[in-house]
Amino acid sequence: MRRSLPVSDSSAIVEEPRIHKGLAGVVVDTTAISKVNPETNSLLYRGYPVQELAALCSFEQVAYLLWHGELPTEEQLAEFERVERAQRALPVAVRRIIDELPLTAHPMDVLRTAVSVIGASDPRASDDSPEAELEKAIGLYARIPAIVAYDQRRRHGDDVVEPRDDLGYSANFLHMTFGDVPELVVVDAFDVSMILYAEHSFNASTFTTRVITSTLADLYSAVVGGIGALKGPLHGGANEAVMHTFDEVGRADKAAAWLDTALAEKRKIMGFGHRVYKHGDSRVPTMKTSLDALLEHYDRPDLGALYDALETAMTARKNILPNLDYPSGPAYHLMGFDTETFTPLFVASRIVGWTAHIMEQRASNSLIRPLSAYSGHDERHVEG
Ligand SMILES: CC(=O)SCCNC(=O)CCNC(=O)[C@H](O)C(C)(C)COP(=O)(O)OP(=O)(O)OC[C@H]1O[C@@H](n2cnc3c(N)ncnc32)[C@H](O)[C@@H]1OP(=O)(O)O
Numbered sequence: 001m002r003r004s005l006p007v008s009d010s011s012a013i014v015e016e017p018r019i020h021k022g023l024a025g026v027v028v029d030t031t032a033i034s035k036v037n038p039e040t041n042s043l044l045y046r047g048y049p050v051q052e053l054a055a056l057c058s059f060e061q062v063a064y065l066l067w068h069g070e071l072p073t074e075e076q077l078a079e080f081e082r083v084e085r086a087q088r089a090l091p092v093a094v095r096r097i098i099d100e101l102p103l104t105a106h107p108m109d110v111l112r113t114a115v116s117v118i119g120a121s122d123p124r125a126s127d128d129s130p131e132a133e134l135e136k137a138i139g140l141y142a143r144i145p146a147i148v149a150y151d152q153r154r155r156h157g158d159d160v161v162e163p164r165d166d167l168g169y170s171a172n173f174l175h176m177t178f179g180d181v182p183e184l185v186v187v188d189a190f191d192v193s194m195i196l197y198a199e200h201s202f203n204a205s206t207f208t209t210r211v212i213t214s215t216l217a218d219l220y221s222a223v224v225g226g227i228g229a230l231k232g233p234l235h236g237g238a239n240e241a242v243m244h245t246f247d248e249v250g251r252a253d254k255a256a257a258w259l260d261t262a263l264a265e266k267r268k269i270m271g272f273g274h275r276v277y278k279h280g281d282s283r284v285p286t287m288k289t290s291l292d293a294l295l296e297h298y299d300r301p302d303l304g305a306l307y308d309a310l311e312t313a314m315t316a317r318k319n320i321l322p323n324l325d326y327p328s329g330p331a332y333h334l335m336g337f338d339t340e341t342f343t344p345l346f347v348a349s350r351i352v353g354w355t356a357h358i359m360e361q362r363a364s365n366s367l368i369r370p371l372s373a374y375s376g377h378d379e380r381h382v383e384g
């Protein structure tokens, strides 16, 4: 039987909507968590300059600040560390699932899967009270290092290294990955990178977590979505891509010619450029200082020269400056992380920012659902 369908009037004159491609320049909501200011080239976490936090605080203190809005007192920090250290071990269910995954799986896919398993195994997954949300956030923050470390070790055929609860977050992360605690200069550089990566307002992955939260989905679903968004090379995947670029270029004296070819081929140069900062990323000088300390510690002037040569050539040709992924990539390489593990390290840090935003979104929610301008076929009808 034929149905008669309503026919709409497509001839009505409508005003052309203004398109905000990529949401560039669009202010979507307020946030009290961080302030990115491209004019002053500054980044504040809850009002504190990130450079000051990197110089004077541990990643644990910064995580507490981002979640609670204030730096912890000594007692609050001790209690926070106790809770975090108690949850550091790799959950058995997660280990089993990781063992099922092929060694060829990208570490970001392994981590995304592992977080999904943690979510599916948590009976409080859909409890969205502020207390439960914070507990889940701390649980992920505490467990992600074990997942990342275990995955890198299994690729090398190495046994799992159990966490140590006498070590701070960064020293323990390195211990679980490499089987020992490296020198202070390495632990400090790692801690600085965690602080710098922790939060950056409405970047693509954080916005993804807010979109998912706005539908009233649970925190784990939002985090899994955030991991997916972070994986791309235009966002977090760039720290891995920077190292592939260094491998491809090879030596400092080849950087300029390599860049000319890459730009002629219209390639994007990974680790350069930023949607918000157009005069340099506020975090780069701090991370570059840590990278310099590592270059000296590991006696790798060749890598430092390559870094400088590519930056100089890129500035001369395009005046596009490095973003945080540019110094972080070689820093993680020097520490001994596999290149594919760099973006999971970004997740280990950004879990703090994501979950702070998830809680902020939930506290003042409105479904995120923008409009689109239709550019498809004019209205038409099925023949017959
Ligand atoms: C922690 C982070 O997530 S930071 C970002 C990490 N990502 C990267 O490092 C990837 C490389 N960088 C990029 O692709 C871009 O700079 C982005 C995606 C980060 C920002 O991009 P947008 O704000 O959309 O700027 P857009 O892509 O429009 O760039 C403006 C112009 O600069 C060029 N440009 C920007 N970045 C680069 C780059 N890295 N290499 C080459 N050209 C670039 C663009 O090609 C464009 O040129 P055109 O006007 O001639 O077309």
Ligand SMILES: O=C([O-])CC(=O)C(=O)O
Binding pocket: 197, 199, 200, 202, 203, 204, 235, 274, 275, 276, 323, 324
């Ligand atoms: O802010 C952005 O668009 C990307 C970025 O630097 C981050 O997420 O740290």
